[in-house]
Amino acid sequence: MESQSLTGGFSDPPVMSARAFRAALEAMARPGTIQRIEGAEAPAPLSPAAATLILTLCDGGTPLYLTPGYDSAEIRAWVTFHTGAPLVARDAARFAVGPWAALAPLADYAAGTADYPDRSATLIVECDALRSDGARLTGPGIRDAAHLALPEIAAFQANAARYPLGLDFFFTAGTQLAALPRTTQVEAG
Amino acid sequence: MTDDLREYNFAYLDEETKRMIRRALLKALAIPGYQVPFASREMPMPYGWGTGGVQVTAACLVPEDRLKVIDQGADDTTNAVSIRSFFARTAGVATTERAAEATLIQTRHRIPETPLREGQILVYQVPIPEPLRFLEPRETETRRMHALEDYGLMHVKLYEDIARHGAISTAYAYPVKVAGRYVMDPSPIPKFDNPKLESAAIQLFGAGREQRIYAVPPYTQVVSLDFEDHPFEASKPDHPCALCGATDSYLDEVITDDAGARMFVCSDTDYCATRQAGGAA
Numbered sequence: 001m002e003s004q005s006l007t008g009g010f011s012d013p014p015v016m017s018a019r020a021f022r023a024a025l026e027a028m029a030r031p032g033t034i035q036r037i038e039g040a041e042a043p044a045p046l047s048p049a050a051a052t053l054i055l056t057l058c059d060g061g062t063p064l065y066l067t068p069g070y071d072s073a074e075i076r077a078w079v080t081f082h083t084g085a086p087l088v089a090r091d092a093a094r095f096a097v098g099p100w101a102a103l104a105p106l107a108d109y110a111a112g113t114a115d116y117p118d119r120s121a122t123l124i125v126e127c128d129a130l131r132s133d134g135a136r137l138t139g140p141g142i143r144d145a146a147h148l149a150l151p152e153i154a155a156f157q158a159n160a161a162r163y164p165l166g167l168d169f170f171f172t173a174g175t176q177l178a179a180l181p182r183t184t185q186v187e188a189g
Numbered sequence: 190m191t192d193d194l195r196e197y198n199f200a201y202l203d204e205e206t207k208r209m210i211r212r213a214l215l216k217a218l219a220i221p222g223y224q225v226p227f228a229s230r231e232m233p234m235p236y237g238w239g240t241g242g243v244q245v246t247a248a249c250l251v252p253e254d255r256l257k258v259i260d261q262g263a264d265d266t267t268n269a270v271s272i273r274s275f276f277a278r279t280a281g282v283a284t285t286e287r288a289a290e291a292t293l294i295q296t297r298h299r300i301p302e303t304p305l306r307e308g309q310i311l312v313y314q315v316p317i318p319e320p321l322r323f324l325e326p327r328e329t330e331t332r333r334m335h336a337l338e339d340y341g342l343m344h345v346k347l348y349e350d351i352a353r354h355g356a357i358s359t360a361y362a363y364p365v366k367v368a369g370r371y372v373m374d375p376s377p378i379p380k381f382d383n384p385k386l387e388s389a390a391i392q393l394f395g396a397g398r399e400q401r402i403y404a405v406p407p408y409t410q411v412v413s414l415d416f417e418d419h420p421f422e423a424s425k426p427d428h429p430c431a432l433c434g435a436t437d438s439y440l441d442e443v444i445t446d447d448a449g450a451r452m453f454v455c456s457d458t459d460y461c462a463t464r465q466a467g468g469a470a
Contacts, residue, residue, distance in 0.1 A: 014199035014207075018251045021211045025249065028218045029391045029406045030307075057215075059208055094212075114336035118216040118225045140221050140368050141406035143389075164370060168219045181219035183368060183406075 005077035008041035010055060020056040027170065027179035032137045032146030034130050037177040040082075043074035049172035050097050050124050055082055057122075058095055063088040067098025070126075097124040100151035106159070109167055117164040120182075125151065127173040139184040147189055148178055156186040200247040200280040206230055210248035210402070214393060217404035222367030223335070224318050224401040232397065233275075238268055239297060240397030242314035243275070246295050249310060249393070250276065255283045257291035262299040262439070262456035269297070288459050298361070300382040302438045302460040305390035307407065313376045315396035318403065320364045320374040340372045343414060351419055360424070366412045367405055375411075381425045381439045386411040428453040433464035 010016040016039040023035040042051035058064055064085040066075060071087075079085055090096065090108040103123055112120035134149035135156075148171070150156060159166045159182055166182030180186075198204065206228075213227040232240040250256070256276055260269040264286040272295060273284050285291050288301040295312040305311060317323075321331045324342045334340070343364055350358045363380035367373045375386055376394060386392065392405040405411060415421035426440045431452040438460055440453040455461035 013204060015252055017204065017207070018199065018249075021207075022249065022251050024211075025214060025218070025310075025391065028215050029404075057208060057212055059205055061209070062212070115332050116226075117220050117223060118213070120216070122215070140409035141218070143408045164220050164223060168215070183219065183221065 004043055004074060005081050008051065008078065009082045010039050017056045020052045023177055024053060024056065024170070024179070027177050028168070028181055030141045031139065031180050031184045032132070032142065032148040032178060034132060035177045036175055038175040042078050043072070045126070046070060046075055046097070047126055047172050048175050049177050050126055053124055053170060053172065053177070054079060054095070054097065058083045058085040060084040060086070062094040063092050065090050065093035065096035067096065067102035069102055070098045093121050095122050095124065097126065099126045106155055106167060111162060111165045111167060114165070120165065120167055122168045122170065124170045124172055127151070127171050129173045130171055130176040130178050134189045136187045136189045137180070137184050142184070148180070150186065153186055153188050156180060156184070160185055197279050200250045200276065202230065202244065202247045207248045210244055213402045214245065214248065214404065217393070217402050218406050220371070221405055221409050222371030222373035222403060224403045227400055227402050229397045229400040234271070236398040237316065239272060239295070239314035241395030242295050242297070242312050243272060244397060245312045245393050245395035245402065246276065246293065249293060249312070250280045250282055252281060254292045255285050255290055257285050257288060257294045259294065259299060259301070260297040263458045265458065286459050298377045299439070299456060300378055300385040302457045305388050307389045309390040311388070311390050311392045313392065313394045315374070315376045315394045315401070318374055318394065318396040318399050318401040320372050335371060338370065343372055347414060347416070357415065357419060364414050366414060368409050372414070373403060379425070379439055380413065381423045383413045383421070384423050426453050430455045430461060433461045435461070435464055
């Protein structure tokens with residue numbers, strides 16, 4: 001266990017985190033597109049995509065919530081060693097990672113304030129696979145419409161309705177990455 | 190000097206700073222036009238020389254990038270040359286003066302004439318990010334005005350332009366509303382460039398001294414504020430370029446002698462040179 005928590009980081013952090021961030025930037029700028037992101041290997045069940053995202057964005061200043069199923073001694077040790085991110089409850093988290101069902105209820109996460117809507121949580125939703133079908137997405141970053149298989153529709157519609165407050169989502173599976181900012185309008189596909 | 194700089198981290202900034210900027214950039218994309226505060230660092234150049242843009246560029250660059258830097262449309266001014274060589278040294282990226290070949294373009298006060306495409310990022314250097322700042326100096330008040338979507342004061346300002354001058358005289362840093370919500374300063378680009386803010390590229394704005402980052406995602410609605418009876422007009426000098434003959438590009442007025450002789454030439458040097466090479470004149 002101990003050796004596992006010390007391995008799996010970036011072999012060349014400045015360059016690997018730069019490439020990973022560009023994938024995350026493209027994903028957030030173009031909701032629904034599926035990007036490739038890799039470089040980190042964390043203890044199961046944390047996917048390489050989610051692990052890479054955590055190494056790229058999290059550090060001592062970003063409290064992280066691990067959902068049930070992800071809140072294991074192995075993942076805690078890995079995250080703590082590689083990022084130093086404080087592990088906290090939902091309401092104190094800037095980032096959260098886990099499967100959709102375990103991330104709920106969404107109302108517990110910080111959605112920002114009217115003065116500072118950026119002070120909101122980013123949720124990393126672990127999925128089995130990402131597919132460009134299903135829900136129809138429109139809004140900033142999307143020319144006409146995009147499609148992405150989402151775990152549900154209503155929660156994302158409710159989130160978008162709170163704009164400019166709201167949560168922002170990354171979806172991860174294997175080395176795949178997609179994103180859904182609060183601006184995206186979601187309809188059943 | 191060169192050897193010393195090789196000892197710096199990739200793209201100059203330390204990793205913790207880059208993570209902080211990257212988190213701000215993602216939130217900026219999620220809330221188009223909203224100014225995200227960030228902990229701007231001191232850079233090896235003075236404020237006003239593009240420290241905000243440089244920090245955003247540093248946080249975005251990957252080794253595979255091809256970087257273009259322009260200052261008022263020109264690739265060969267001091268500011269542009271310095272920033273381009275700074276990243277060629279500290280990030281080892283390739284550079285270009287061709288807008289079509291660049292993957293990341295840092296700009297001071299212009300949008301290239303060549304339409305940008307997907308896969309490109311445009312980074313703006315921003316002096317005053319707050320569009321309401323000259324109308325309301327208090328940050329607490331302007332923040333509240335953005336929260337309440339209270340933009341009446343900006344329309345009063347544009348109306349006063351019309352009352353005094355018969356037309357909206359604001360010629361640069363012309364305010365826009367992004368995605369139907371936030372009023373944003375597009376940086377001091379000429380209003381001729383405002384229609385190009387609706388782009389296929391990712392547009393990121395960095396204000397170093399004022400410590401703000403904001404963004405416009407691709408294909409995002411950007412509306413220049415106006416009135417029904419005084420619609421927005423993307424104006425430019427009514428001349429063709431004296432060098433390439435272009436009638437569709439933004440022009441600089443150049444004084445050529447002490448007797449008042451002048452010529453109008455493209456502000457976008459790459460656009461002008463490409464047209465001249467193609468025999469367009």
